[in-house]
Amino acid sequence: MARRITERQRLALKLEHLTDTEVHEVLDYISIMESMRRAASLPGTWEDELVSLLAESKENARAQQAFEWESVRRRAERKDALSLSARA
Known part of the structure; x- marks a missing residue:
């Protein structure tokens, strides 16, 4: 029985094929997502x-x-x- 890869593994495989600038853009996007998550979790x-x-x-x-x-x-x-x- 073939084991399916997880979304995280699929993401890791895609990251391996990106250029350095593309990886930097992905990291910037992740940073934006994290800051939005922090802002949403902070009480007003x-x-x-x-x-x-x-x-x-x-x-x-x-x-x-x-x-x-x-x-x-x-x-x-x-x-x-x-x-x-x-x-x-």
């Missing part, structure tokens, strides 16, 4: 901490206040424009 806690720090910062509070003022100003302008057009 540092992102959550960053978001919470930014949300608590003084500049964010100032930006929220400026946004609220701007929305109130625009609402008042629209209200004035509607009242002027109703009079005319």
Whole structure:
């Protein structure tokens, strides 16, 4: 009974026939795969901490206040424009 070769053995056979530059490209690809695997396995806690720090910062509070003022100003302008057009 013939023994089938595994995927790893098949890969090893293919690697033996590659040039040095092709082997380097394969190693680069493997490095990318490993870094993506590490990034996927790391919890996103540092992102959550960053978001919470930014949300608590003084500049964010100032930006929220400026946004609220701007929305109130625009609402008042629209209200004035509607009242002027109703009079005319």
